[in-house]
Amino acid sequence: MPPHRVLACVIGCLLPTVLPADEPPKPPPLWSGKAEVSYVATSGNSDTKTLGAAGEVEYQPGPWSGKAKLEFIRSEANGVVNARSFAGLLRGARKLTARLETYAQGAYVENTFAGIDHRLAGEAGLAYLLLPGERHTLKSEAGLGYTKEDRTNGDNRSFATGRLGLLYKWKFSKTAEFSEEGSFTESFKDSKDWRFGSATSLSASMTTVLSVKISYVIQRLNEPVPGKKKTDTITSAALVAKF
Numbered sequence: 001m002p003p004h005r006v007l008a009c010v011i012g013c014l015l016p017t018v019l020p021a022d023e024p025p026k027p028p029p030l031w032s033g034k035a036e037v038s039y040v041a042t043s044g045n046s047d048t049k050t051l052g053a054a055g056e057v058e059y060q061p062g063p064w065s066g067k068a069k070l071e072f073i074r075s076e077a078n079g080v081v082n083a084r085s086f087a088g089l090l091r092g093a094r095k096l097t098a099r100l101e102t103y104a105q106g107a108y109v110e111n112t113f114a115g116i117d118h119r120l121a122g123e124a125g126l127a128y129l130l131l132p133g134e135r136h137t138l139k140s141e142a143g144l145g146y147t148k149e150d151r152t153n154g155d156n157r158s159f160a161t162g163r164l165g166l167l168y169k170w171k172f173s174k175t176a177e178f179s180e181e182g183s184f185t186e187s188f189k190d191s192k193d194w195r196f197g198s199a200t201s202l203s204a205s206m207t208t209v210l211s212v213k214i215s216y217v218i219q220r221l222n223e224p225v226p227g228k229k230k231t232d233t234i235t236s237a238a239l240v241a242k243f
Contacts, residue, residue, distance in 0.1 A: 031059055
């Protein structure tokens with residue numbers, strides 16, 4: 001046998017023992033979650049205090065998954081509360097393929113300083129993973145729902161909705177991650193009454209449990225309560241604990 005064939009046979013026999021076998025991807029943990037808190041205080045010419053807190057729990061038994069989220073913000077200036085909001089979300093989903101899933105969710109919002117006494121919204125739809133990967137992920141969502149919104153001026157609204165969303169994550173190092181989540185909601189009752197939300201964040205791990213996060217949130221209500229602005233923004237720095 002020619003020497004080059006002998007060498008090829010030897011390499012072919014030894015290669016499986018030299019190279020490690022590909023390991024299948026680890027399944028996500030059954031339970032996971034995180035909690036975060038932020039606090040800013042100033043004194044002197046102005047006395048302000050802002051407290052933010054949020055929590056999230058996710059349950060993933062096989063193709064099914066469930067998620068619960070809570071967010072709270074309270075801001076006080078010179079002893080007077082000038083901003084306060086509360087939001088909650090419950091979501092259930094089931095994978096249909098490796099990239100496609102169906103979901104249903106319900107949300108509750110209170111933001112009296114934006115003129116929203118309370119808002120209840122339900123929605124069902126599909127989500128598709130456009131870009132799977134370890135470093136970059138991009139998911140799209142499309143859903144139909146119904147919203148009941150009571151405003152502080154007595155203008156109560158109920159309408160069917162359609163929503164489009166995009167969720168992008170970029171893990172650019174082992175300890176740092178950038179994320180962007182955008183959502184556009186259209187009222188089928190009044191096309192001018194659309195809403196847009198965007199949440200941009202940058203996080204960096206300090207330990208396996210603790211990380212710091214800087215975020216910028218935009219919330220736009222195209223038909224606000226009279227006397228209120230259309231757009232609210234929130235900039236925050238928070239300490240996050242994962243479990």
